[in-house]
Amino acid sequence: MKVILRNPNRELEFRGPMSVVKLLRQLELHRESVLVISAGTLVPGDAILADDQEVEIRPVISGGAVAVGTEVVG
C-alpha cells in the first residue's frame, strides 16, 4: 500500500494487509500526534489496511509559537 507522509511530503510502500496500529508502530509515531486518512475520511485505529489502499498519515502537531514565556499566537 501507498503511505503518504507530510511535513516534508514523502511516500513509502508497505506490504498489506496491515493494521493501522502496526503501521504507526513501524513508523514510530504516536497515535495522539497523527491522523490516518483514506478516501477522504478517517481510518480508525483497529482498521486493517488493504495492500492496494492509499493512506495519508497527517501530523496534527502545529508549531506556531512565540518565544517561551509569552502567548502562543501561531
Add this chain to the structure above:
Amino acid sequence: MKCRVCGDGAVIDLRRHNANFCADHFVRYCRQQVERTIDQFEMLSPGERPLLAVSGGKDSLAMWDLLVELGYDTDGLYVGLGIGDYSDQAGHYARRFASDRGLRLVEVDLRQRYDYDIPTAAATTGRVPCSACGLSKRHLFDRAAVDGNYDALVTGHNLDDEAAVLYGNTLRWQVDYLQRQRPVLPAGRGFPRKVKPLVRLTERETAAYCVLRGIDYLVDECPMAAGNKHVAYKEALNGLEVQSPGSKTEFYFGFLARMADRLEDEPTNDSSDTSDTGARRDGPTPCGRCGSPCDGEICSFCRLVDRTAGAEPVPVHVLSTRAKATR
C-alpha cells in the same frame, strides 16, 4: 470499534474520554465541547459578534466553522506575514474557506500596509521570528477587534497549545505569565475581550473535525516553527498522554480549577517592559504614534515598524536556517 452513541462503525477513538465516535457523533461532540466552554467561562453571549484570528490552519478554520454552526455571526481577520510560500498558501486556504461559505474575511498585509514582513523584522531586530510575529499579530488583532467594535477577539488555541504553554511557563516558574493564562481575558484599558473556545479540544480532534467536515486547511508548517520548544513540549505531553490518557486535560483544567485563582494576588518581581505580551495591564497610556495602549510613549509594535520598515527584504530560507541553529 463502535460509536458510543449510535453503535455504528466508529471513525475515531478518544482514549481520554474512553469513547469512540462515528463521524456525525464526533462532530456533535466537538460542538458540545465548544458550547460548554463558551458557557462555562462566559466567553460569548448569544447575539454577540466575535472577530476570529484566522491563519488558514486547522484550528482557526475549525473554530470558524464551529462558531458559525453555533450561531455566532463571526468575521475573520487574516494577517499576511510575508513568510514566503507558506504565507501565500495560508492566505489561499483562508480566503477559500471564507468565500465558499459567504463569510467575511478582513485582510491586513504587513508588506503592503507597513512595508515589512516577518523574516525581515526578525533579521533587522535580532528577535526570534515567532517573537516578531507574535508581537505583530497581537497588535493587529487587538486593534482590529477594538476598531471594528467586535464583542470579542477569538483565537483557535486548543488544549495542546494551552497545556504546552502552561508546561513551559511552569518549567520556568513564570508567575506573571501563569497569572494571565486564562481561556478568557476581560476587555478593558483599550484591549478587547480575548477568548479561546477550543481549549477543551485536542489538536488531533480539531484536525479530525476538519477532515470530517470537509474543511481544506494548510497542513504544511510555518518554516519558522521547525524544532522550537513549543513543539518539544507538545511531544513530551503527548508521550504522557499515551501512557496515561487524560493527562493534558488534568494538567490544564486542574490548573484553572485549583491554581489560577491562587496566583491572582501573587506579587511578581517582573519589572521588564511587558507591553509586547500585554502581560501588564495596569495603567497603559495611548501610544503616541498609533494610540494603542502601551507602557511607554511608543508601543512595541510601532517601535518594531520603525526599525524594520523599508529594510532590504530578507528571504525566508536565511531565517528558517538561523532559527533552527539558535534553538
